[in-house]
Amino acid sequence: MTQKRRFISCILVLAITLSLTNGLTARAASSVTITLRIEQDESMMTSPVQITLTDADTQTDYGLGLATGPVSSTATPLHALAKFMRQKGADNTTMKQYIAADFTYGSAYITGISIQGKCGEAPYGSAASGSQDNVYWGFTVNDAAPIDPVTHMGCAADQYTLKNNDTIVFYGLWNAWPAEDETLYSYFDKPAYTAQTDENIIVSLKGSGMTYDEQFHSIAYTKAVTGAAVTAAEYTSSDSMATEQNAVITALTGADGKAVLTFKKAGKYVLSASRRTADGKHFDISRPYAVVTVNSRREDPITAGNGDKNTAGSQPKAKAKKLAKVKKVKAAVKKSGKSKKSVILSWKKVSGAAGFKVYVSKKKKKGYKMKKNVKKNRVVIRLKKGTYYFKVRAYRRSKNKVLYGAYSNPIKVKVKRA
Numbered sequence: 001m002t003q004k005r006r007f008i009s010c011i012l013v014l015a016i017t018l019s020l021t022n023g024l025t026a027r028a029a030s031s032v033t034i035t036l037r038i039e040q041d042e043s044m045m046t047s048p049v050q051i052t053l054t055d056a057d058t059q060t061d062y063g064l065g066l067a068t069g070p071v072s073s074t075a076t077p078l079h080a081l082a083k084f085m086r087q088k089g090a091d092n093t094t095m096k097q098y099i100a101a102d103f104t105y106g107s108a109y110i111t112g113i114s115i116q117g118k119c120g121e122a123p124y125g126s127a128a129s130g131s132q133d134n135v136y137w138g139f140t141v142n143d144a145a146p147i148d149p150v151t152h153m154g155c156a157a158d159q160y161t162l163k164n165n166d167t168i169v170f171y172g173l174w175n176a177w178p179a180e181d182e183t184l185y186s187y188f189d190k191p192a193y194t195a196q197t198d199e200n201i202i203v204s205l206k207g208s209g210m211t212y213d214e215q216f217h218s219i220a221y222t223k224a225v226t227g228a229a230v231t232a233a234e235y236t237s238s239d240s241m242a243t244e245q246n247a248v249i250t251a252l253t254g255a256d257g258k259a260v261l262t263f264k265k266a267g268k269y270v271l272s273a274s275r276r277t278a279d280g281k282h283f284d285i286s287r288p289y290a291v292v293t294v295n296s297r298r299e300d301p302i303t304a305g306n307g308d309k310n311t312a313g314s315q316p317k318a319k320a321k322k323l324a325k326v327k328k329v330k331a332a333v334k335k336s337g338k339s340k341k342s343v344i345l346s347w348k349k350v351s352g353a354a355g356f357k358v359y360v361s362k363k364k365k366k367g368y369k370m371k372k373n374v375k376k377n378r379v380v381i382r383l384k385k386g387t388y389y390f391k392v393r394a395y396r397r398s399k400n401k402v403l404y405g406a407y408s409n410p411i412k413v414k415v416k417r418a
Contacts, residue, residue, distance in 0.1 A: 030055060032075050032164050036084055038113060039287040040135070040172035042274050044241040045115055048289065051080045053162065063092030064101050064108070066158060077139050077168045078108050078157040088115050107156035110137040113170060136175035136183070142167050143187040145210055145220055152217035154210060167191075174282040184209050186225050186273060186285040193290065196297040197266055203230060205257045205273055207285055224257025225285055227373060228275040229402075232261060235268040235291060242272040252402055260397070263294040280369055323405030324350050326392040331413045340382045341415050345390060349377050350405060353394035361389050364410055388413045 033052045038045035053075040059068050062082035078101065082090075085098040100112030100119040112119040112135070138145065139157055146155040162168070173183050184207030195201040205225040210218055232249040233242035244250070251259040253273070263269065271290040274283055328348040333341050345358065355375045359368040368391055372379050389412055394405040 032162050032166075034080055034162055034165070035167045036080050037167070037169045037289060038081075038115070038171070039169065039289075040113070041174070041283050042243060042287065044239075044272070044287060044289070045113070046084070047238050047241070048167075049084065049238075051084055053079055053083060057083055061092075062086075063090075063095035064099060065103055066108070074161040076158045076160055076162060077141070077170070078110075080162065080168055081110075081113070081157070081170060085115070088117075090117065101157070108158040110139070110157055110170065113137060113172065134175040135172045137170065137172050138185065139168060139170045140185055140187075140208070143169075143185075143206075144208055145185070145218075147218050147220060152215075154218045169286075171286040173286050174277075174284065176282075176284070181277065181284065182209060183284045184223070184225065184286070186228070187288045188271065188273075188290040191290055193271075193292045195261075195263060195292060195294050197263055197294060198297055200260050200262050201292070202258050202260055203271065203290070205230065205253050205259065205288060207257075224253075224255070225273070225275065226253055226255050226257060228253045228259075228273045228285060230259040230261070230271065230273045232263070232269045232271050232292065235270045240270045242270050244274070250401055252397055254397075261292070263292070266294050266296045268293050278371065278373075323353055323394045323396060323403060325406035326350060326356065326394055326408035329390065329392055329408045329411045331390065331411055333413065333415055340384050343381045343383055343388070343390075343413055343415065344378070345381065345392070345411075346378045347392055347408065350394040352396055353405070354396040356392055356394050359391045359393075359407075361391075362386065364389050364412070383415050385415050385417050388415065 031052055031054045033050055035048050036046070036051050037048045057079055058075050060066070061068055062079070064078070064082060066078065066082075078099075081099060082095060085095060088098065090098040094117060097117040097119050098114055099110065101108040102111050114121070140146075141160060146160045147153065148155050148159065169185075171185060173185075176183055186205055186207045189204040189206060193201055193203065205228055206222055207225040208220060208222050210220055213219060229244065230251050230253060231242040231244060231247035233240065233246045234248060248269070249261055249263065251261055253259045269292040271292060272287050273285070274287065275285045276282065277284050326347050330346050332344045334344065335341055347356075350356075355373060356377065356379075357370050358372040358374065358379055358381070360371045360381070361367040361369065368389075371381060389410045391410050392408045396403055
């Protein structure tokens, strides 16, 4: 009887212990709230949105094959992306139409994203917008590609452990491989800016990339993004985005990655930026995102309302000086290789020009595409046999926009067989 009582007592103690443990576990249930954004080429697929993940969210595979149970106890970027897609109508049976993930090597690498549930269809996975080249899907955490401190390799979408207030950006970008062209994830130095009307504000555009050492360890780097078109558009809703078509301001970034913006009207604006490759077919930076709040400039208490004609704002606006037309374009052709020759173009300098854009076509009156963007009045272009026509025009930045001079007269160049 005594042994039986001891046995029952042990059972009761165990039950109470388990009950207390479960209660503590329930009270200690964790959650993490992050900000998610998705971009592809020149389009914003979703503006910044907050996603909260709980312990329960880490215990579902979302129809993607994510690990569950004791193996998975942390929230990852892929969990956040999948939960967002559930809000867009995906379920476990259709999730792969919204997110295409490759688990071939044991971790999840994103190969396609579509809010419309059209993964596998261009341009959501197999091809980039306007081209037939592959899309590279990457993600960043707080504007940097996460690297595993143990393996020194870049983290996959199901490997990084999310922390509260992280900002996650999934981005689809032209995959330059096997070419060696550089593509960069780009971001502004601030997520939000404040300015006054008629006040110059400076925004800095940065790009992050990845390289590898001899052991194939990942090495992240950051650099200024030059020659990118920064665009600002009116912020009308959380889905507002800035494009070349709706921009109220456009400015180019200089050699230091900085651009100057001046807003004439108070309000809220959304910022983005884009940069195309030399052939104009691809974007080689991802779309950045920021907002600008512009307040009305306060009147100067010394001069405002005193009847002085020279009070602030009364001065006539100086007209921006026009750039002259590029003249005296000359061309020389020299042997460059077995199948190509070097066309050396030169022209007369233009006063006030920050640089020159060179355009080429195989027809005299149409079909011109930008070939080179140079600072000096000389450029070397390698071309195969054929007849080509070139035009050149000067440009410079003037506060909140880019000013262009007139095109030069077309010059005809014949490249003969080497």
